Amino acid sequence: MKIGVLAIQGDVREHQRHLTALGCEVPLVRRVADLDGVEGLVMPGGESTAIGLLMQEEGLLDELRARIARGFPVYGTCAGLILLARDIEGPPPPRVGAMDITANRNAYGRQLASFEAALDIPAVGETPFVAVFIRAPRIARMGPGVVPLAFLDKEPVMAEQGPLLVSAFHPELTGDNRVHRYFVEKVRTAHYRPAS
Amino acid sequence: MDQNPNGLKGTFGVKTGLAEMLKGGVIMDVTNTEQALIAERAGAVAVMALERVPADIRAAGGVARMADPRIIREIMQAVSIPVMAKARIGHFVEAQVLQSLEVDYVDESEVLTPADEEYHIDKWQFDVPFVCGARNLGEALRRIAEGAAMIRTKGEPGTGNVVEAVRHLRTVNAEIRRVVAAPEDELGTIAKNLGAPLELVRRVKEAGRLPVVHFVAGGIATPADAALMMQLGADGIFVGSGIFKSANPEARARAVVRATLHYQDPAVIAEVSGDIGEAMPGVEISTLAPSERMQERGW
Numbered sequence: 001m002k003i004g005v006l007a008i009q010g011d012v013r014e015h016q017r018h019l020t021a022l023g024c025e026v027p028l029v030r031r032v033a034d035l036d037g038v039e040g041l042v043m044p045g046g047e048s049t050a051i052g053l054l055m056q057e058e059g060l061l062d063e064l065r066a067r068i069a070r071g072f073p074v075y076g077t078c079a080g081l082i083l084l085a086r087d088i089e090g091p092p093p094p095r096v097g098a099m100d101i102t103a104n105r106n107a108y109g110r111q112l113a114s115f116e117a118a119l120d121i122p123a124v125g126e127t128p129f130v131a132v133f134i135r136a137p138r139i140a141r142m143g144p145g146v147v148p149l150a151f152l153d154k155e156p157v158m159a160e161q162g163p164l165l166v167s168a169f170h171p172e173l174t175g176d177n178r179v180h181r182y183f184v185e186k187v188r189t190a191h192y193r194p195a196s
Numbered sequence: 197m198d199q200n201p202n203g204l205k206g207t208f209g210v211k212t213g214l215a216e217m218l219k220g221g222v223i224m225d226v227t228n229t230e231q232a233l234i235a236e237r238a239g240a241v242a243v244m245a246l247e248r249v250p251a252d253i254r255a256a257g258g259v260a261r262m263a264d265p266r267i268i269r270e271i272m273q274a275v276s277i278p279v280m281a282k283a284r285i286g287h288f289v290e291a292q293v294l295q296s297l298e299v300d301y302v303d304e305s306e307v308l309t310p311a312d313e314e315y316h317i318d319k320w321q322f323d324v325p326f327v328c329g330a331r332n333l334g335e336a337l338r339r340i341a342e343g344a345a346m347i348r349t350k351g352e353p354g355t356g357n358v359v360e361a362v363r364h365l366r367t368v369n370a371e372i373r374r375v376v377a378a379p380e381d382e383l384g385t386i387a388k389n390l391g392a393p394l395e396l397v398r399r400v401k402e403a404g405r406l407p408v409v410h411f412v413a414g415g416i417a418t419p420a421d422a423a424l425m426m427q428l429g430a431d432g433i434f435v436g437s438g439i440f441k442s443a444n445p446e447a448r449a450r451a452v453v454r455a456t457l458h459y460q461d462p463a464v465i466a467e468v469s470g471d472i473g474e475a476m477p478g479v480e481i482s483t484l485a486p487s488e489r490m491q492e493r494g495w
Contacts, residue, residue: 008457009220009241030457045217047241047277054239054457079217091276105276111300112323114210115203133203134213135278135300173213 003187004029004038008054010046010079014172018180032063040073040163040187043080045134045170048105052083052093061096068098071192073163075183081166082137089140099164100143107138119169121150121158124178131157131169139168163190206323211345214278214300214325215409218242218346218432222422222453223411225249225436228267229274231445238449242278242300244434245271250307250354251437251476254488260308262290268297280327285494286312288321295324301346303327304339306493307353307436316494319343329413331364331491333371336406337392338495347406349430350491351414354437356478358415358424360491365412365428375400414491417442417475419455419468426459443473 005015007028019026029035055061068074076084082103083095090105114135118128139156142148148156158167165186171179221241226232227249235243247263248256262283272279278300283290285304294302304317306329319326320343329350330336336347351361375397378386387394399407412425413434422433433456442448451468458464
């Protein structure tokens with residue numbers, strides 16, 4: 001299975017390592033041509049303003065919107081969540097905007113407020129998942145089609161809608177690859193039809 | 197702010213985590229909100245808030261200190277990207293002040309005049325993460341042992357001359373290769389010769405790289421300089437004087453960001469390097485007296 005990692009900027013190699021360990025072929029995606037033959041995409045953590053601007057310049061925002069409309073699976077972590085969110089509280093970066101959520105940027109505060117916490121994520125198993133939140137966004141609103149998958153203090157921190165998956169935290173920063181396994185399964189069962 | 201009483205803050209994983217998010221990006225020195233906004237709009241992943249860029253510090257002479265907190269606060273309010281600020285080597289009170297301002301990263305920097313010629317800051321005492329300069333593997337690992345969560349080359353700041361940054365990055369990479377190739381029973385002697393803790397030398401051998409993110413800094417002035425450092429294996433780029441001492445900062449900032457992204461594509465680097473005005477004036481390193489070389493500060 002071929003799952004790309006958006007490689008504009010951010011913790012690209014950590015996602016690549018997890019997906020490779022799960023048996024995927026993992027091309028790095030910097031421009032539209034890099035998406036050839038790719039069945040799903042991970043948008044890593046990084047700085048959403050920088051990533052969004054450069055995705056726009058590369059034509060990747062339009063391309064991803066078109067693909068997502070045909071069922072293309074995308075998993076966004078942290079900055080990736082912001083870039084997938086339809087609405088933004090705080091300065092809005094150029095973004096894909098395909099998921100019916102509102103993201104509140106840096107809602108937990110600056111770096112001093114960044115933290116680790118153990119989360120229950122029933123969809124990936126019973127053992128708590130050690131989640132790292134770095135200047136993380138909050139999911140301030142979920143549309144009716146959005147399914148929450150994990151909560152922290154009663155607020156959703158991981159959610160999905162159709163082929164789209166988001167988390168406010170960084171599963172790629174730990175050795176635990178269960179969230180990536182969940183996304184790989186999502187790609188496997190997706191009904192994405194490439195444009196002919 | 198403290199809405200997650202169960203969450204663990206200030207852990208090494210949280211500190212290195214932010215550096216991981218900056219990888220592949222460009223961090224720019226800025227001295228006011230207008231420059232900070234130019235940097236953010238150009239796609240910088242963070243800014244370094246300063247009172248003067250290194251070229252001006254060099255020109256001014258005298259003692260260079262932490263920036264005025266007012267400037268740092270204004271910049272923090274102006275942009276949504278992370279804001280870093282510099283403390284003098286060993287000046288842990290400047291670092292305490294920067295932490296209380298809630299900057300996102302403290303740079304314990306040789307660009308400022310050292311406050312202590314023997315001891316660097318004990319960075320484990322802080323929740324805010326630190327980046328430190330290094331010219332070789334031993335120096336990098338000593339800083340990590342003191343709690344640094346990110347390393348950058350020292351280069352020679354404020355010169356617009358990339359030669360020292362190249363030397364430092366190549367030196368660290370060559371020393372890492374030597375550690376990786378060495379058998380286990382030689383690591384103790386290697387650690388002694390590097391002046392670095394054995395435990396960290398072991399981690400370098402296992403990972404084949406530094407245990408934290410490794411950026412370059414000190415003399416990067418052009419898009420091609422940035423791409424050169426990325427091709428040599430840097431995780432990302434600090435540009436100090438290179439942007440705002442050039443003729444057209446806005447165009448140069450965008451060009452450096454794009455060249456850092458497409459560092460393997462000379463056609464893109466050619467395209468972005470045209471029509472961006474003059475680069476900052478450069479300084480030949482051999483014309484600097486040893487006392488003027490900022491890289492000699494720290495150990």
